[in-house]
Amino acid sequence: MDIGLGLPISNPARLVDWATRAESAGFDTLALLDRLAYNNPEPLVALSVLAGATSRIRLQTEVLLGPLRSTALLAKQVATLDRMSGGRFTLGIGVGGREDDHAAAGTPLDQRGRLLDAQLTDLRAIWRGEPYPAARPGTGIGPRPCAPGGPQILIGAFAPAALRRVASHGDGFLCAAPLQWAGGLVQTVREQWTAAGRSGRPRLVCQVNAATGPAVDQARRAIADYYAFTGHTNWGEPLTDPAEIANTVAAYREFGADELVLYCYGDDVAQVEALASAALH
Template structure:
């Protein structure tokens, strides 16, 4: 099972340091979350900078709020980042749970699920090199692979899990490990029902903080602030010891996860080395 690293958002200027350290370690992917009404860096711009500062590690949105982006421009931006990075982009998309992100850009929160169902086929059509419509020709650049960047869907609702089988390459679960098993199995069932060949890529996520007490407290404050508006509706957990992290990784492996993202919330880049040591 592969292990990736979710990047903190509190200090954008430090992220290239995180990226360079992670690129020399055991991690396979670096992920970055997406919000509009929050003090976080825009993910596609940031991941482009990270891709330029690294040579092998993948870059991933975890997850991009696709209904807030115009689909054609999103397809072009992602294909560009994919080409520049040498095919290292994984586009994780979802719909989000906070109405203020939609209010900020004048988008309808209530129709966000239907809107992402419209975005996905546009991405696939443009990436495949087909004409955009009967009046507009193909839109480049061509991504590294013919089907486009790897496309993961996040979410918990039945509609989100069906989207994986219809348009995606796999599924990204931000749920605790004990809730992720049923989600993985549902995604696999939908995949078979849709007649897809092979199997979906399954990715889990674990919030972590390793280091001195001040690092752990920094992480707890950051994650508490980020999820404050969802208090009572979202199960927020964080592993802070080597034993907790190793045990949870084993549980994800037993569920058949292909990769687990260790999402860091404290801004201390020394966590990269501590986590790398934990994995060896």
């Protein structure tokens, strides 16, 4: 099972240091979340900078809010990042559920699922080099990504309609649900994958929040602020004990996850080695 590191969002200037240390520590992936009406770095821009500062580690959005963006421009941005990183980029994508993000982008919240379905179809067509309908006849949108059809796509989902999107458009499932109730979601995704005639099985990427030592208090405050819109207290409470982190990694490995991403909302870069010690050794 691969282990990724979800990057903190409070101090973008420190992310290059996080990235280089994460690569040296042995993490497999750097991941960034996406919001619009929030004080976070834009993930495609940030990951492009980190691509230039690293050479091995993969780069992943978890999840990019697709309907907030122009499809043609998104296709170009993703293909550019994919090419310039040597094929190290994975597009985790979803609809987003926060009203303020969609209001800021001018996209209708109640149409976000339809918008994403159409967008995913168009992204694949653009990456295959097919002409884009709104462009000049015979004109495609480049550059072409490293792999035919574009980079790997992970679908972040909870609702039934969103889960079906994994089989129809994705290469894998990005599951942010806690382990105790992730099983039903994963089973549904795999059943729909088989019913759609897809070969193999979808890649399964899971997420947990984690922080240790002096970074715990800052991480808890940042998580509480990020999830305040839910109205739930202790939502996203991080794992804080190294032994608990190690046991959780083992539990996700037993569960069958292909990758587990540890998100640390505290920006102390010493967390990189602390989490590596708990999760990788």
